[in-house]
Amino acid sequence: MPECPELHLASVYINARCAGRRFTGAVEKSEVNKNAEVPFSCPEYTISAVSRGKELKVILTPLSGRHHVTHIVFRFGMSGSITMKNVSEMPKHAHLRFYTKDVPRQVLCFVDPRRFGSWHVNGSWQSERGPCVIQEYEQFRENVLKNLSDKVFDKPICEALLNQKYFNGIGNYLRSEILFRSQTPPFMQARPVLEAVKHMDEGNDLPLRKKVKIKKESPDILELCSLLPKEVVNLGGKGYEPGQSNDYSILLNWARCYFVPGMKSLKDHNGRTVWFQGDPGPLAPKGTKGGKPLKRKKATKPKSKARAVKKEENDEQIESKVVKSSARKRVMKSIKVEEEDGIKIEKPQRTKRTSQGVGNKKTSRRGSARKTSSHPQNIKATVQTSKVPRAVKAKTPQRKTAIPTRESSRIRILRKSGGRAAESTTD
DNA sequence: CGTCCACGTCTAC
DNA sequence: TAGACCTGGACGG
Missing domain, CATH: 1.10.8.50 (Helicase, Ruva Protein; domain 3)
Incomplete structure (x- = not known):
């Protein structure tokens, strides 16, 4: 779900679904995901979010005690999304999970089948990224x-x-x-x-x-x-x-x-x-006019076929x-x-x-x-x-x-x- | 079954 | 400027 509308909608979704809800315990990461663990655990906390361009910041606010407010900056890659489900319906590829305290217990999940997405605990908006086209x-x-x-x-x-x-x-x-x-x-x-x-x-x-x-x-x-x-x-x-x-x-x-x-x-x-x-305009990749009907080639290369084929196609555009x-x-x-x-x-x-x-x-x-x-x-x-x-x-x-x-x-x-x-x- | 394609970065030659 | 990183759906054989 990854262009700015999706990131923005994810923030709206989080704020709507998490309003008035209390979360509890540790933030759980899937085994397979290579992003960092989120070292946050708290008996009671709330969740809110904001977005900027293709990034989403999720804020965890403890309701009591000596816990600190923590936030997580997400990038969604090609397939990231946020969803809230009952614990019994945990989606496949839910790589980061936040559990509610209230029952029936629910879980806010960062779902990302391809795992191109990333998160950074207490990270900043990526510095090389410009202002948000929607909000700035x-x-x-x-x-x-x-x-x-x-x-x-x-x-x-x-x-x-x-x-x-x-x-x-x-x-x-x-x-x-x-x-x-x-x-x-x-x-x-x-x-x-x-x-x-x-x-x-x-x-x-x-x-x-x-x-x-x-x-x-x-x-x-x-x-x-x-x-x-x-x-x-x-x-x-x-x-x-x-x-x-x-x-x-x-x-x-x-x-x-x-x-x-x-x-x-x-x-x-x-x-x-x-x-x-x-x-297409003047800077279009070359080879667009050979007139070749453009047959898709059968890939025969052993490795990285997709790439290789892509390349051939580019030549014929x-x-x-x-x-x-x-x-x-x-x-x-x-x-x-x-x-x-x-x-x-x-x-x-x-x-x-x-x-x-x-x-x-x-x-x-x-x-x-x-x-x-x-x-x-x-x-x-x-x-x-x-x-x-x-x-x-x-x-x-x-x-x-x-x-x-x-x-x-x-x-x-x-x-x-x-x-x-x-x-x-x-x- | 193998191939191709997909909303995006990242980093190594 | 290629690859790498991944999964999964649709299609063709």
Whole structure:
């Protein structure tokens, strides 16, 4: 659950679930986890939390005696999350556990299947990380605009957006959404993009009122770095938490670009998939135009196959998602794969969708995500279509691909199928 | 069964 | 700028 909305939602969750509750005893760590033990034990204490970007601080406050307030700073890695359960329902991969004193006894757990997450007892917010895009917006903005000479901004904007020194809280799904909504090609160099934002701020030519209006109607890319995470927070639930809840399908359903059929994707220079529409921009990894249909190679290497294969693919550069799977194939009937400059794009063709499928959960990619899988890449059914970015409509170059219209029914369906509140606030 | 992919850092060549 | 660190779901054979 790891971009800033998820971390923030985790803090909200903790404060809601732990309010008025007393915890007791020692903090328990799983055997397998390599992070440090938490040397805190107390007959009675309370728990609260705050977040900043991609970090979460959990505060343990003793209610009596000579115990000291202790806090723990978490980073969630790729799969960390926080949940509260009855002791009898301890989740798998619960690596750090805090037990309630009250009965039925419950346990607040840091769950992290992949164990990329970390925690630091009495640690500070990581010093190299910038201000939180959600909660320290003004400082975040200033930090970026005052440091445009940093070589980080020599890079493509899509890569700069993942730099936590400037964009603390932005992760892979948010960057695609931000770029999409600001109609910025992902592989444009970051500096000019941000300098344009700066000039707009400084420009005197326009009356303030006009500027405000423009901002409101078409937020710039830095504003989107804060607005979009807030939108996700406002979806409620816990955000990106695969598998377990309907929250995940709601998040995917919210996305207009990330893993959305019809959108293109490329691996950036760090091997991370960036989703976009239209022109990739000048700094796109080389080899995107050979026109080779891009067959996935069979990996034959003995070791580190995944890497090796990735590399080969990078040479030919990909593609826009062509998801495979039988479920998807079914949907593929309605989708045609085209090719543009060597980049394949998947173009939704179906314009109308009737209700029904709906009933059967296979209707939308999001729906299937909710039901079965935890990973977008594994989702196949796709009826999803994207929507024209509202924010900045006019400004950008016309896209080569038609922007499909969104089906209004999809949302309804998903919402309906899920009543997601179920899990997140109950005991 | 093997391969690929996933919300992110980290650190070693 | 590669790997390393991990688990697990989906898919293809």
